[in-house]
Each structure stands twice: as C-alpha cells, then as structure tokens.
Amino acid sequence: MSKKKRNITQKMIRFFKSRNGKLITGTFIFWLVLYPLNKFGILNNYWMHVINVSLIYIILTVSLNLINGFTGQFSIGHMGFAAVGAYTSSTITTILFKFPSHGFVPYLIFIGSMILGGIVAALVGFLIGLPTLRLRGDYLAIVTLAFGEIIRVTFNAIKFVGGPRGIPGIPNFSNFTLVTIVTLISVIIMRNVIYSSIGRAFLSIREDEVASELVGVHTTYYKVMGFTIGAFFAGVGGALLAHLIQYINPLQFGFMATIYVLIMVYIGGIGSISGSIVAAVGITFLSEGLRFMLNRIDAFTPFRVGPEWRMVIFSVLLVATMLYKTNGLMGDKEFSVLIPEEEDENAKHGA
Amino acid sequence: MQNTVLKIDHVTHYFGGLRAVHDFHMELPEGVIWGLIGPNGAGKTTIFNLITGVYIPTEGKIYLRQKKTNGDFYLEDITKYKPHTIVAKGIARTFQNLRVFPNLTVLDNIRIAGHFRVRYGLYDSIVRNAKFRSEEKKIKEEAMSLLKMFNLHSRAYTLAKALPYGELRRLEIARALATHPTLLLLDEPAAGMNPKETMELLEMIRWIKKEFNLTIFLIEHHMKFVMNICERIKVMDFGETIAEGTPEEVSNNPRVIEAYLGRKQHA
Numbered sequence: 127m128s129k130k131k132r133n134i135t136q137k138m139i140r141f142f143k144s145r146n147g148k149l150i151t152g153t154f155i156f157w158l159v160l161y162p163l164n165k166f167g168i169l170n171n172y173w174m175h176v177i178n179v180s181l182i183y184i185i186l187t188v189s190l191n192l193i194n195g196f197t198g199q200f201s202i203g204h205m206g207f208a209a210v211g212a213y214t215s216s217t218i219t220t221i222l223f224k225f226p227s228h229g230f231v232p233y234l235i236f237i238g239s240m241i242l243g244g245i246v247a248a249l250v251g252f253l254i255g256l257p258t259l260r261l262r263g264d265y266l267a268i269v270t271l272a273f274g275e276i277i278r279v280t281f282n283a284i285k286f287v288g289g290p291r292g293i294p295g296i297p298n299f300s301n302f303t304l305v306t307i308v309t310l311i312s313v314i315i316m317r318n319v320i321y322s323s324i325g326r327a328f329l330s331i332r333e334d335e336v337a338s339e340l341v342g343v344h345t346t347y348y349k350v351m352g353f354t355i356g357a358f359f360a361g362v363g364g365a366l367l368a369h370l371i372q373y374i375n376p377l378q379f380g381f382m383a384t385i386y387v388l389i390m391v392y393i394g395g396i397g398s399i400s401g402s403i404v405a406a407v408g409i410t411f412l413s414e415g416l417r418f419m420l421n422r423i424d425a426f427t428p429f430r431v432g433p434e435w436r437m438v439i440f441s442v443l444l445v446a447t448m449l450y451k452t453n454g455l456m457g458d459k460e461f462s463v464l465i466p467e468e469e470d471e472n473a474k475h476g477a
Numbered sequence: 478m479q480n481t482v483l484k485i486d487h488v489t490h491y492f493g494g495l496r497a498v499h500d501f502h503m504e505l506p507e508g509v510i511w512g513l514i515g516p517n518g519a520g521k522t523t524i525f526n527l528i529t530g531v532y533i534p535t536e537g538k539i540y541l542r543q544k545k546t547n548g549d550f551y552l553e554d555i556t557k558y559k560p561h562t563i564v565a566k567g568i569a570r571t572f573q574n575l576r577v578f579p580n581l582t583v584l585d586n587i588r589i590a591g592h593f594r595v596r597y598g599l600y601d602s603i604v605r606n607a608k609f610r611s612e613e614k615k616i617k618e619e620a621m622s623l624l625k626m627f628n629l630h631s632r633a634y635t636l637a638k639a640l641p642y643g644e645l646r647r648l649e650i651a652r653a654l655a656t657h658p659t660l661l662l663l664d665e666p667a668a669g670m671n672p673k674e675t676m677e678l679l680e681m682i683r684w685i686k687k688e689f690n691l692t693i694f695l696i697e698h699h700m701k702f703v704m705n706i707c708e709r710i711k712v713m714d715f716g717e718t719i720a721e722g723t724p725e726e727v728s729n730n731p732r733v734i735e736a737y738l739g740r741k742q743h744a
C-alpha cells in the first residue's frame with residue numbers, strides 16, 4: 127500500500143523534473159497567474175483578447191514553420207487553410223446549431239467542430255499538396271497563392287455561409303483556458319513529430335532534396351505529410367480564431383493575413399518552434415501597440431496613417447531582422463524545454 | 478549470369494539533343510570492385526544517375542539482383558523505379574560534389590539514411606510510446622556504432638558543415654552504408670584528397686567491402702588509384718565505351734591513351 131504510494135510520488139517527481147513536466151507546469155502557472163488577474167478585473171478583457179490572439183497565432187506560425195522552415199517548402203496560402211477550419215467549425219456551431227457558448231455539450235461539440243475544421247483543412251491540403259509537391263521548385267508558392275484566392279472567392283460566393291458578409295454572431299467558445307490548452311497540445315504534437323524520424327525526413331528534404339531521396343527518403347510522401355499536418359493545425363487555429371473574434375468573413379483570410387504569419391515565421395527563425403512562439407506573441411502585441419500609436423499619430427499630427435501602415439513597419443522589421451540575423455531571431459535554436467529529453471545531446475542548445 | 482548483381486542492358490541517355498551515354502552495357506558480378514574512368518563530360522556521373530533512378534534512360538534497361546523468399550536470386554527491372562525505392566532495394570551512392578546535410582548533426586545525417594527501415598509511424602511519434610522509444614534507441618545505437626567504425630563518433634553532435642573535408646568524405650560514405658546496401662557506387666571518392674589521404678581511402682574501401690560484404694563500382698580520375706584497387710575498368714569518352722578490361726589492358730590501350738593524354742595536353 128505505502129509502497130504503491132511512494133511509487134506514485136516518485137513518478138510525480140520524475141514528471142515535474144522532466145522537460146514535458148516543466149512545459150506543462152509552466153503553462154499551467156501562466157494560466158494560473160493570468161486567469162484570476164482577468165477575473166478580478168486587473169487585466170481587462172481587451173488585453174485578455176490580445177493574449178488569446180497571440181496564443182492562436184502561435185499555432186498558425188508553428189504550423190507554417192513546419193512547412194516552410196522545417197520541410198523547406200514555400201507555402202503562401204496558409205490562412206486559406208485557417209479559413210477552411212474557421213468556416214467548417216463556425217458553420218456547425220453557428221449556422222447549424224446556434225449554440226450558446228456555455229454548457230458541457232456545446233463545448234464538446236465546439237471541440238469536435240474544431241477538430242473537424244482541422245481535418246477538412248488537412249484534406250484540402252492533401253489534395254493540393256499531392257499534385258504540387260511532386261514537382262520540385264516554386265510550384266507550391268504559385269499554387270498556394272492561387273488557393274488562398276480561390277478560397278476567398280468560394281466563400282464569397284456561397285450564400286449558406288453568408289457570402290461576402292461572412293458569418294456574424296459566432297459564439298465565444300475560445301476562452302483563455304481552452305485556447306491555452308489547445309495551443310499547448312498543438313505545439314507538443316508538432317514538436318513530437320519534428321523530433322522523430324519523420325521530422326528528420328522533413329529536415330533532410332530542406333537540406334538537400336536530391337540527396338535525401340538518394341539515402342532512401344520518399345521525399346514526395348514526406349513533403350505531402352508535412353504540408354498536410356501544417357494545414358491541419360492551420361485549420362484548428364482558424365476555428366479557434368473564429369470563435370474568439372466571433373465574426374468571420376472571406377477577406378480576413380486573404381493574402382495579407384498569410385503574409386502576417388509568414389513574417390512571424392521568418393522573424394522568429396525558420397526551423398525554430400521557439401522562434402515562432404516568440405515572434406507570434408511579440409508581433410501580436412507589437413501590432414496592438416502600433417495600432418494605438420498610429421491612431422494617435424493620425425489624430426494629433428498632420429500625418430494620415432491608418433492601421434494598415436503596420437504592415438509596412440513589419441516588413442521593415444523583417445528586412446532589418448534578415449540583415450542583422452539572417453536566420454531570424456532564434457536561428458534554428460530551441461528553448462531547452464521544447465527539446466525532448468532523449469534528444470538532449472543532439473540539442474542545438476538554445477537560450 | 479548467376480552472380481550478376483547489377484545488369485545495365487544497352488543503356489542510352491539523351492539530355493535534349495545531347496547524347497550523354499550511348500549503348501552502355503555491363504554485368505557487374507557480386508563481390509568485385511570495378512572502375513569507370515574517362516575524361517570530363519564522358520558520361521560517368523550520368524551512368525550513376527541512371528542506375529540510382531535520378532534519370533530514366535532514353536533506351537535500355539537496368540536490372541538489380543534481388544532475393545526471392547525461397548532464397549533464389551532473380552534480376553529485377555529497376556529502370557523506372559524512384560531513387561528512394563532503389564536505395565531500399567540495396568544500391569547506395571556517394572556524390573562527386575559532397576552532398577551531406579550541412580545544417581544537421583553528423584548523427585542525424587546517419588539516422589536519416591535507411592529511414593525506410595524505421596518501423597514506427599506518425600501516431601507512435603506523437604504519443605511517444607514504447608515502440609517509438611525502442612526503435613529510436615535502436616536507430617541511434619546503430620548510427621553510433623557506424624560512426625565509431627569511421628572514427629567519427631566524437632563528432633556525432635557536430636553540425637556536418639563544421640567538419641573538415643576528409644571527415645565529410647568519410648561521413649558521406651558512412652551515410653551511404655547506413656542504408657544497408659549490397660552495391661555501393663562511389664563517384665570520385667578521392668577527389669580533393671592529398672596522396673596520403675588517397676592511400677588511406679584505398680585501405681578504407683577495401684575494408685568496407687569486406688566488412689559490409691559489398692560490391693563496389695567507382696568513378697575516379699585518379700589513375701593510380703583506379704589501377705590499384707579495381708579488378709576491371711571501363712573507359713568512357715563522349716558517352717561511348719571505348720575500352721574495357723583489367724588495369725593493365727586498359728592502360729596499354731591506345732584509344733584510352735589518346736582519350737586521356739591527348740585531351741589533357743590540349744586542355
């Protein structure tokens with residue numbers, strides 16, 4: 127009896143000492159600090175919203191990094207997959223069922239619709255990736271660019287999902303707790319894929335596709351797999367975003383939206399999950415700060431600068447990062463909590 | 478032939494209008510070291526690219542010996558197979574211009590090779606179950622022991638791009654062996670090496686042939702090297718096979734002397 131108890135205690139200690147334990151505990155503490163701050167009104171809902179957005183952008187950025195950074199492809203239609211996820215899940219929660227955003231069953235159905243959104247996005251990704259990724263070179267960029275536009279036009283044309291007006295009144299399922307959990311799980315899953323023979327296949331394709339094929343990697347298979355996994359998580363991110371903003375329309379997921387995520391990937395560092403996390407959070411907050419600042423400049427100075435100027439600033443920031451640190455802020459380094467223990471000696475030891 | 482490992486059956490290859498290889502024929506017996514020589518642009522690397530599926534020959538076929546379940550051998554037509562399939566069937570190669578994965582560690586360069594033997598999938602890597610852990614352990618141990626054989630184990634966690642040239646060459650050979658080949662193709666393995674390194678390489682090739690039970694087919698410009706190690710040599714010029722035989726026969730062949738020496742003096 128007491129021996130069993132001791133075993134459990136030992137197991138728990140081992141868990142808390144492990145990287146995954148630290149990652150999960152750290153996230154829990156993050157939640158534990160912010161949640162009450164918001165509940166007691168110290169942290170207002172506006173900032174809570176920004177935090178949620180930044181967490182969702184972590185999913186979007188890491189998943190695009192999986193395609194562009196780790197597998198070395200060049201997709202520029204990532205938000206198209208987010209649109210697929212957003213529309214799939216919102217159709218279920220808003221148009222088909224009209225759920226309130228509380229209660230156990232509606233939440234369960236929302237989570238189901240989010241996963242379904244990911245699956246549909248992945249399916250679309252697979253169908254686009256299979257013919258395109260067989261070819262070497264820049265076809266993917268062209269096709270994904272076109273895909274992003276096609277998605278926009280398609281949702282514009284479908285009356286059932288609101289056409290150009292989009293879907294208003296989406297229930298607010300994406301609360302802080304849920305977003306934190308989904309982000310954590312998404313990052314862990316993508317991390318686990320990256321640190322496996324599958325991830326090594328991705329990396330070898332990025333490094334030298336011909337050599338990779340000639341040491342036995344079925345490069346087309348793995349390129350499609352990486353692309354499909356990336357599309358899945360873009361779909362999940364899109365579903366979360368829809369239920370946070372509570373309103374979606376086709377324009378939100380256009381080319382500029384993808385550029386925004388691309389900037390996060392490249393500023394953070396291609397091939398670095400940590401970099402994507404830092405950049406997603408940093409740029410989301412910077413974006414909010416800039417919106418505020420630009421509004422002030424617009425109101426109190428003769429300069430007419432709208433929030434769209436943020437994109438210019440981010441582009442300058444990207445160029446500056448590239449000049450100063452070619453491989454982005456983190457290069458391909460990782461925070462050590464994000465590296466599985468068994469890979470320890472392999473670690474590209476990070477900050 | 479019962480013990481033919483690789484049969485290249487009258488292969489011709491065009492790049493657009495350029496005939497890079499014309500009517501190349503060869504039956505490579507098991508356990509030999511054969512060489513392929515010829516001046517620059519003769520079509521040697523193209524032959525390797527045809528064998529490994531990088532290009533599909535315009536004409537002709539390529540066969541590789543495979544084992545049936547009952548232990549008998551047969552020649553399988555691999556002409557149109559994808560490179561990764563051909564690797565899985567037992568052909569490994571190195572490249573004329575080194576092609577290691579520069580930003581990956583030495584260990585990962587090895588672990589990627591022979592990827593097709595890994596017996597866990599996406600689900601296993603996500604949940605990190607016992608199957609995943611034991612396979613990963615096995616892959617790593619195997620890679621480390623291979624690195625040890627090539628005296629690279631102390632470099633396991635170094636990025637490949639940080640290695641000196643000689644070690645890179647060894648890494649590339651080790652990576653090829655990690656795919657468990659029966660036939661090894663070496664494209665100018667001695668390129669860029671000094672005489673001492675070249676002699677060491679000779680020893681190493683003899684040793685790996687024995688240790689890994691290989692058949693070896695190699696391209697080399699370095700005449701002494703080829704004469705020293707190859708049992709038989711094929712000579713190409715402008716895509717044609719101009720001579721074939723033992724090192725002595727080839728080196729006394731007037732066409733070879735002309736192709737090599739004649740051109741060299743002009744160049």
Ligand SMILES: Nc1ncnc2c1ncn2[C@@H]1O[C@H](COP(=O)(O)OP(=O)(O)OP(=O)(O)O)[C@@H](O)[C@H]1O
Pocket residue numbers: 492495497515516517518519520521522523524573
């Ligand atoms: N992908 C390609 N497209 C067009 N032409 C090619 C291609 N690859 C090779 N060639 C041409 O085919 C001919 C044979 O080239 P190959 O690389 O096989 O020569 P090689 O005998 O290996 O020469 P070297 O000793 O310089 O390595 C050359 O004229 C080369 O320019």
Ligand SMILES: [Mg+2]
Pocket residue numbers: 521522523573
């Ligand atoms: Mg060559």
